Amino acid sequence: MAEDEKKQGYAFGTFKGVFTPSILTIFGVVMYLRFGWVLGSVGLPATLLIVTLATAITFLTGLSISAMATNMKVGTGGAYYIISRSLGLEAGVAIGLPLFFARAFGVAFYIAGFTEAVMALGNPLPMLDAAVVAKVISAGTLTVLTVLATISADLALKVQFGILVAIGLSLVSFFMGSPPPDALSLSAETVVPARESFWVVFAVFFPAVTGIEAGLGMSGDLKNPAKSLPRGTLAAIVTGYLVYMALPIFLSMKVSNLDVLLVDLNIMSTMARWGILIVIGVFAASLSSALGSLLGAPRMLQALAGDRVIPRFIGRGFGKDKADPRIATILSFIVALAAVLLGDLNLIAPILSMFFLLSYGLLNLSAGLEGLIESPAWRPKFNVPCGISLLGAAGCFAVMLMINAGATLIAILVTSVIFYLIKRRQLNAHWADMRYGILTLLVRFAVQRLSRLKPDERTWRPSILALSGSPRSRWHLVEMAHSLARHSSALTVASILPVEDWSAEKVESTEESLREYLRKREVDALVKIFPAPDMLTGAKSLVRAYGYGPLTPNTILLGDTENRSNFEGFAELIRLVCRTNRNLILFRESENEVPEEADTIDVWWGGNASNIGLILTLAYQVQKSPAWRQSRLVVKTIVETEAEREAAQIRLGTFIEEQRIPAEAEVLIKQLPSYFDIIRQSSADAGLVFMGMRPPGEEETLEDYSRYYGSLMEVTKDMPPLAFILASEAIEFRKVIGISQKD
Known part of the structure; x- marks a missing residue:
């Protein structure tokens, strides 16, 4: 047998390991002490509906558990194990920890029921x-139950056989009973409690059908979980349903006045042929439920310890095959004892119940998503349509809100906080889960829908491919791209790997190294390492082919080059960007040191309308980034004479107002021979400068355009960091941030 197939611990079968603990938790104190009240409150039809609706939710969950159990090797931890292996470690812990406390506190509730029954017979210590x-x-x-659970789970489950017999005899005694003497009338002095609404009664009854957690909690001690969990769980649910449907029918046949059921909460004992058997049944039911929780709660802690969520010593096993989690059992005892000493736990009881329902919902959701994803690894022997499981999940969440919306929100908040804290710990799970498949499914759906739409001005944002080379040596390009994207846009940082050094392993390791480098600097970006003979060849290949369907970069960010031998190749790359309808950002780092107080963003407009919309959009994106949030955005233009200045100022101010951006207008008069001399002088103290550049002409040769590029680099020397912008996408960029209200 392979190492991962070796079975540790006990090897319980279906009846002993799953059916018995599940059915004994289902047949709890609610059945004995509250079922008559349920019938008296809402009547027979509504009672049968409550039983059917509650059991249907549990049955759908049982189907989902069956599907999951026959598709994976279920280990210790029950619901925690399945959820963590399906939705991820964080989701599993977010449910597992609250479930542990819910089960540990549940021990106190069950024991309180036992104590109440004992005290009803009289105070033994007057x-x-x-x-x-x-x-x-x-x-x-x-203490007695903890000792029993600590010594051996096998012994504890053998004791439950006797408890099962006692409960069975109590039911026989009840169904052999006769109507109560006062079934037809109540005395005038009797005060009949007010009837409750359907959902209040449902909330009281629902915990009666949630016992499948007890069997699921023994998952790590089963000989064959794939066989035992489906059979034992579904058999317990069906058995419980038949009994719970028979009880109200029998009661309604024997008790004609339902007010009696509201007054006499011990109606089963009153009607039974041998009332003492009902008393014994109440004792047995409460003790068996407590014992089931004392077996399940420590095993959830044991699973959490095994996954290094909590200290590993807590999960240490003792006894037969090192299976009994005695340290975890002692911790469960301490939590339950604290609950016992606290006394009234009614305030937190609804919240604890919500965690059971939340776990049911996530179990259903796990199975439903697995079926929806349809990955080749999803091959359960017990196949359930994904719609059935998703219906079960929806039912669980709906019932949570119906029972107690406040407790539901608190449970979700607690779960979310735990999820966040575990996420921050960055624990490494040694198993694969379905999150990759879920994201792939969502991306596939989104891409298919997106491919049917065209980008428009209302939703446009820069999707950037930054050809950065080595980020360590050209970090300014990554900083610029990050300021433009800043979590609201897609950003890919790409680097070309010399083809002579190429190998799949080298590409993968370089990508991971670059990804980690960006992560440490809190840059949220995709990484692409592309093997090519040289930088320009690789860059052109990426511009042509990078992307998936409609998710292709609409903006290419390049650094400048001053190597004249590369000018023609660079001109060819720019022409390719234009011909593929991509926008271009050519970013040039300053050769001089930029003062720290240089926080102005200058936008230069020469009157050409083709680039200004994109320039302002990108400048505004930069201004929203944390590094530039306190900056001034100034739109500047140059006129020939003083006479033109006032009209230009009004025109520029109106234009800025239409764009609805926080910018200032400044009009300068040409007092120097060259426009670029004026720009250099006016923007000397700016932290960043935006400027347009022209595209290659249709008939223009690469040699001619490379000369234009060279002259542009020459006349902008000694300037602050400078971004040349070239808009080529089929978007009216002046509308991106300047759509009027009537539009």
């Missing part, structure tokens, strides 16, 4: 206050 006696009985019972 010299002490009844409240003190109740806590002594609860603490003593908890």
Whole structure:
């Protein structure tokens, strides 16, 4: 047998390991002490509907568990194990930790039911206050059950066989019973409690059908989880449903006045042929539920410890095959004892119930998403249509809100906080989950829908391919790209790998190294390493082919080159960018040191309308980034004479107002021979300068355009960081940030 197939711990079968703990938790104190009240409150038809609706949710969850269990080797931890292996470690822990406390506190609730039944027979220690006696009985019972669970799970489950027999005999005694003496009338002095609404009654009854967590919690101690979990879980659900449907029908046949059921909460004992068997059944039901939780809660801690979420020593095993989590059991005992000593836990009871429902919902969601993704690895022997599981998830979440919206929100908040904290710890899971498949499914859906649409001015944003080379040596390009994208746009940082050094392993390791380098500097970007004979050849290949469907970069960011031998190749790259309808940002770092106080962004407009819309859009994007948030954005233009100045100022101010951006207007008069001398002088103290550049002409040769590029580089020397912008995309950029309200 392979190492990963070796079975550790006990090897319980279906009946002992799953059916018995599940059915005993289903047949709990709600059945004995609250079922008559349910019928009396809402009547027979509504009661049958409540039972059917509650069981349907549990049954759908059972189907989802069956599908998951027959598609994976389920280990210790039950719901935590399945959810963490499906939706990821963080989601599993976010449910697993609250579920542990819910089950540990649940032990106190079940023992409280046992204590209440004992005290109903009389105070065994009349010299002490009844409240003190109740806590002594609860603490003593908890201690005995903990010792039993600590010694051996096998022994604890054998004890449950006797409990199952006792519950079975109590049901036989009830169905052999006769109507209560006062079934037809109540005395005039009797005060009949007010009837509750459907959903309040549903909330009281629903915990009665949530016992499948008890069987699921033993997942790590089953001989064959793939066989036992489906059979034992579904058999327990069906058995519980048949009994819960028979009980109200029998009661309604024997009790004609339903007010009696509201007054006599011990109606089962009143009607039973042998009432003592009902009392024993109540004792057995509460103790079996407590024992089931004392077996399940520590095993969830054991699974969390095994995954290094909590200290590993907590999950250490003892006893047969090192299976009994005694340290975790002691911790569960401490939590349950604290709950016992606290006394009234009614305030947190609804919240704890929400965690069980939340786990049911996520189990259904896991199975539903697995079926929806349809990955080749999803091959359950017990196949359930994904729609069924998703319906179960929707039912769980809907019922949570119906039962207690406030408790639901608190449970979701607690779960979210735990998820966030675990995410921050960056724990490395040693297993694969479905998150990659979920994201792939969403991306596929989005890309297919996106391909049917065309980009427009209202939704346009820069999707940038930054050809940065080595970011370590040209970090200014990455900084510029990051300021433009800043979490709201797509950014890819690309680098060309010399083809002579190319190998799949080299590409992968270089990408991971660059990805980690960017992550440490909090740059959210995709990384692309492309093998090519040289930089220009690789850059042209990326411009032509990089992207997926409609998700292709619309803006290419390049650094400048001053190597004259590259000018023609660079001109060819610019022409390719234009011909593929991509926008170009040619960013030139300053040769001089830029003062720290240089926080002005200058935009120069020569009156040409082709680039100014994109220039202003990009300048505004930069201004929104944290590094430039306090900067001034100034739009500048040059006129020939003083007479033109006022009209130009009005025109420029109106234009800025139409664009709805926080910019200032400044009009300069040409007092120097060269426009670039004026620009250099006026923007000497700017932190960043934007300027347009012209595209290659249709008939223009590469040699001619390379001369234009060379002259542009020459006349802009000694300037602050400078971004040349060339708009080639079929977008009316003046409308991107300047759409009027009536549009």
